[in-house]
Amino acid sequence: MNEFIFIFTSIILPIGLIVGTGHVIQLKFKLDRSTLAKLSIHYVMPAFIFMSLYESSIDFSLLFGVMLFLILYALLSFILSRLIAKVMKLDKDRTVLFTNANLFYNAGNYGVPVNDLVFRSDPYAMSIQVMLVVFQNMFAFSYGIFSLSAKNVGQAKALLSYFKMPIFYGLLLGLIFNYFHLPMPAPFETALDYMRNAMIGLVLFILGAQIAGIRFSRLRWSAFVGALARLIIGPALAFAMLILFNMEGVVAQVILITSAMPAAVNSSIIAQEYSDDPEYAAEIVMMSTLLSSVTVSAIIYIALAVF
Known part of the structure; x- marks a missing residue:
């Protein structure tokens, strides 16, 4: 119990304080959330x-294995989410939204700061986290849009749009230089270091501002089930797979902790654009x-204790 409290107060609470600050400031000053998102995507995240x-020791065979995982x-x-949605008899549109909320977890704005605090800015742990962030971004803005049958954006165009994002080139150049x-x-290394160091505080602030912009008037029980599926079934599945594939150490810890992240704000943003609900x-x-705040603390404890 003492370990759980320590994890909550030293990792989750500091993150919550910054997210809460972004939430309050957004409510008070009505910042342009689109500009904030661009600041993250085009400025700090690529750096x-x-x-x-660039700074990590990457095992490229391991990298390939992580992506396959x-x-x-x-x-x-996807299969589990569809089965749960079928049992709850959700209509087609809500089934897609329910599934997407479970597929797209917040590996970036939430997962990166958690990784930084849990692993004390370890470059190797962060290199694994970066792979999860890139995978989630590509997945969300390709399949996420396709699954909702984009009306104004063709599938090829939606996929190609990712390759216009600076995040992709940050990934590509980082791998090449490494x-x-x-x-x-x-001079470039110093500048990029300053940009990188601004990332944690900024993306958590932006997460709070994005959440402040989400509006809903009710809570349906199936949405509550969706939240629990993302937070409990998601990491349970990852845990079983990690044991099955005999993965261990920092790689397994990073994957398990990130699998416990809440549904990504991206899933809501995509739904606002392409869904009827x-x-x-x-x-x-x-x-x-x-x-x-509770479930992630528990998964961090399990990850560090088991792997």
Whole structure:
């Protein structure tokens, strides 16, 4: 119990305080959330991803294995979510929203700060986290849009739009510089370091501001089930797979902890654009985010104790 309290107060509570600050300031000053999102996507995240990969010791065979694991995890999560939705007799649109909320977890704005605190800014742990962030971004803005049958954006265009994002080039250049051991000119490294160091506080603030912009007037029981599925069934599935594939150490810890993240705000943003019932996605995001303060603390404890 003492370990759980320590994890909550030293990791989850500091994150909650920054998210809460962003939430309150957004409610008071009505900041432009679109501009905040662009600041994260086009400024700090690319620099953060590049520097995390540039400075870490990457085992590229392990990297390939992690990506295969994530694809299989996504496939099994999809099947389980669809089965649960079928049991609850959700209509087609809500089934897609329920499934997407379980497939798309907050590996970036929430998962990165948790990783930074749990593993004390370990570059190797963060390099694994970066892979999860990139996978989730690509998955959300490709399948996430396809699954809701985009009316104005073609499938090919939706997929190609990801490759126009600076995050992709931060990933690509980080891997290239790491693999070929390319030197970084000192002024560029210093500038990118400053940008990287701004990331944690900024993305948590933005997460709070994004949540403040989500509105819903009721909470349906199936949305509550969706939140619990994301927070409990998601990490339970990841845990079983990690044991089955005999994965251990930091890699297993990072994957398990990240699998416990709440539903990504992206799932709500995509629903607002392409769904007839975006409020349903917002309910799952809000409930899973609120409940995650307890469940994520528990999963961190389990991850560090077992792996």
